[in-house]
Every structure is written in structure tokens, then in C-alpha cells.
Amino acid sequence: MVKTESRIRVRNDTLLTSSRNYVSPQGILEFYNFPIPSLPTASPNYQPSLLPEGVQFVLNTLPVYDKCIGDGDGFTAYVPTTDPRESANVPLEVHELVIARTQARKCRDYQSADALLSSLDEAGYKIISCSDDEVLARKYRIRMRGIDAPELKMPYGKESRNALVKLIGGKSVKIYVYDLDQFGRYVGDIYCNNLFIQEQMLKNGHAWHFKTYDKRPEFARWEREARAANRGLWASGNPEKPWVWRRDQRNARQDAIQVY
Template identity: 50%
Template sequence: MGNCILRAICGKSSDEKIDSGADQQSAGANRISATAVGVSALAADLLHYDITNQVPEGLSQHVTASKKTQVNWYTKLLEAWREAKPPPKTSEEASKLIVDALKRHQKAHVEGLLNYYGLPLAQQTGSECATHPHTASTSKLKPDGVKYELNTLPVDIKCIPDGDTITVYVDATIPHESCKVPPEIKRASKEYTKACTAKNFQRVNNLRKTITDAGYRMVASQNGIEILAKKYRIRFRGIDAPESAMPYGKEAKEELVKLVKDKICKIYVFGDDRYGRCVGDVYCGKVFIQEHMLKKGLAWHYTAYDQRPELEMWEKEARRARVGLWAQKDPEKPWEWRKERRNKT
């Protein structure tokens, strides 16, 4: 079965040599476009498993299942891939294959596996695996207009400056992120690990600066090992929370901290704003953050940039209930507050 898996996805010729282990996976991922990385990485890992009976090392950072259980998954996935005619070519087809093959396994484990490969959470009738509540009523895997999806590492409280902006980090060792890491930063992260082991702290500091200046960071994973992570600044799509110096600005930040501190978020990114931040819809578990902040009266519907009727409805609910900032007689709009101060400056 061997080479057929990888050739079907990566377009390898029959006389091209197949590397083994992590080098094989990295090389395969870097040869193809980013949109196919998840499918290609899955194919490469299945090929590697077929040859060695070893599962990807990085997977344990995304699931809590034992190695024995992971081996069981890949046995089922390998069998499903062999039976698929034709084999998956798109991320949606690969997601469906994983969900169907592992439908008797825990939802969190299946989602962790999908996140590891950067594949969408596929819907399936009668299965627990579904999209987030905000989009579950449609048959689409992602909302219209989404450019890409981020699955974050636990959010640091220091990365929450106010009620509508956060900075998040994404594991840069997973396949769909790894292919975008500059080679010099990959080398620096490996040298950083070696320098830490050797307790060469001057070298550690120099490498840390190189990594940080490039928009990355070395963060501790669940097993205590530091991994390379990519930094993303996120602006919540469709809402505008009071600034810190405004009434209810402090309360908005505190509410957001309660929602996302030390938790993993899923973010659908729709584009960038003029400050270089990613504009996206943010989910933490089953909570759609924008919905929560609007219903709590801790944010305005930002109609200048987003006309979604559900956001308007959630703001009106809070207005009628006079909760949060709507307890004030005539609350000042944050965009007008910022404009006034810019004019004074």
C-alpha cells in the first residue's frame, strides 16, 4: 500500500525516495500548498505507521489518550484509507474519514486529532462530532468568508489587554503551521532546546530574542517540554468593548479573562485590520465569545464593520434588560471616545 498513499496526495513519482520519520513528514508538507498540508501530513503519517507501527510524536500534545490508544486509532485510519476509493483529496474528505473511522471514540480525542492536522470539524448525523453551536444549523464546515482557522494553546492572562482583543499562540509544530515556519526559526528552536539542555543561558537568551522578533515564542506544552508557537493578535469581529479608561472597560476585560484564561480557543479568521490584527469569531468550548459579551452588556455591536442581525439582536436584548453598560443613561460609544481623543491629540 506504502507509496500509493503519499503519491495520491503529494504527486510523488514511483522512483522518488520516501524519507522516514519526522523528516519525511516535513518534506512532504513543504512540497505542497498550505491548503493541502493537513491531508498530505495525514497520508505521510499513515505511510510511516504502515512501515514502522509508530504514531506521530507531536500528537500527544493535542490529545490525552495513551500511545496504545493512538496506535488503535491509526490502525483503524489506515484500514479506512485503504478502503476509500478514491482516497481523500480535500480537507473535508479527510475529516469525514477520521470521524467515520473513530466514531466510537471520545469527541475530544477526535477533535484533537483533527486539530493536529488542521482539518475542519466535520458534521455527521448521529455523531457527537459537530461544528460549534453558532454554525451547527448549517451544513457548512465553516462560516462563509473564513480564510483560515486557529486552534490556540491555553490563553495567558497577560495576553488579554481589554474586552475585545487577545493575543494567542498556536503550536507551530503541527503540520499546517509547521509548513509556514521560516527555516531559520526552525533551526533556532532546535538550537534553543539544545542550549537549554546544556544550560548555556547566554545562548538561550540570544535564541529567544531571535525567535520572539520573528513573531514566535517557546512555550511549555502539557508534558512540560517547550515547543515553538506562532503569535497571533486577534480583534473580535463585530463587537467593540469599552476602552479601559471608559465606564465598564474594566468589567469587560474581567469578563473576558474569566472566559478564556488558561483555556484553548478556536478562532475563525476573516481577514486583517489596519493594525495587522486578525479579525475573527472566537469560541471557547461551547461559548461564542462575541455573543456572550453582547448579552452581558459589555460590548457594542460594531455596525460599521459587521451587520450580522444576530449581533444586533443580542445587543438589543442587553439594552432592554439594562445590563452592563446599558445601565447608564447615555453610554458613550467607544469608537467616538477614541475619535475625540485622537482629535485632541
């Protein structure tokens, strides 16, 4: 009993001594021999490399889940917090949730652990299983820059989504982020396995060039090529434009509200 109390005092004294400076969440987990789901270490010396004009930052994602691809021009991606840019920006709240979940699992309190996972999701983070490890990752909603694909309820909507699934589903992608749109989505150019994904979607007739927001001449050329060859959605002759469809849907909802 005396030896046990002595060990407890030693542990407490060690923690108190460390806390005069800083006790990292990872240090606490290591101290108690808890497994760590790839908690990031901040990188204060991280300096971003030179980026193309207009690019705010670059995301290197984990493999994209098929179910996270909403349609032909948007998807949800996860970036591991071991990435230098992410590691320095993980909120303290998220660190605490990860530690609490680890402790709950250690005690086999799986109900609490699942509830903490939900709280992590609400905070914009997710613990993802990769091989035999768990990775803490940040969630990003992505809007592909310069193209507009049919909505799922439109003709060719499912085909467009399936085309994007074939290109990026189950694969890691690199995203050059240019902007944040009004819906909280990160707008960017997508690359996967050395392919420029917007180029593939346009050339194969799976999307329109979104001329209102993007003036790149190559995008217009790729769309013209697909039209001329009757590829994808252009095989129907005169497909409905998604921005017109969305406008009509909004107007119909407003009319319904006024009638009510």
C-alpha cells in the same frame, strides 16, 4: 583515541550522506540526542476542510494567558506548530533559532538561550511550556469580529476585559479568521467550550455591536436585549461609544501637536 576519531568520522560521513538529499532540523537534534521542543513536521498533503463562507482559515489555540487579553475585544493567542496548517509554514530562520537555543541550553549557556528566545519572539514565535514538554507556537494578535468593547481607560473598560478573561482565560479557543485589519490583527469569530464568545459579550452588556463593520442581525438583537435589561455597561444609562472615544483621543493628540 582511534576509536573516538572513527566514531566522529562515521557521524560526519552520515551527515554528509544525508545532506545530499535533505537534513531536517529535527533530524539534527535527534542525531545529537538534543531534546526537541515539539518541532513541527511539514504536511505537504494537508488539505483544509470546507469552511463557512468568508472564513480564510481556522486557528486552534493553546490556552490563552490572562495577561494576553488586552481588553474586551482583543487578545493575543498562540497556535502550536504541530498544527497541520502551521507546520508547513514555519520559516527556516525559526527552525535555526530553536536548534541554536537547544544547543545553548545543552551547554548550559542560559544567557544565550534567553537571547535566542527574544529573537524567536521578534520572529512571531514562542516556546511555551506545557506540562513536562515545550511547544513551539506561533503568535497571533486577535480582534473579535463584530463587537467593540470599551477601551481600558474608558468607564467599564476594565470590567469588559475581566468579562472576557472569565470566558477564555486559561482556555483553548477556536478562531474562524475572516480578515486581517490595518493594525495586523486577525479578525475572527471566537468559540470556547461550545460558547460563541461575541454572543456572550453582547448579551451580557460587555460590548457594543460594531455595526459599521458587521451587519449580522443577531448581533443587533443581542445588544438590544442587554440594553433593555440594563446589563453591564448599559446600567450607566448612556455610555460613551468606544469609536467616538478613540476619535476624540486622536483629535486631542493632533491638536496638541499643532499647538506645540
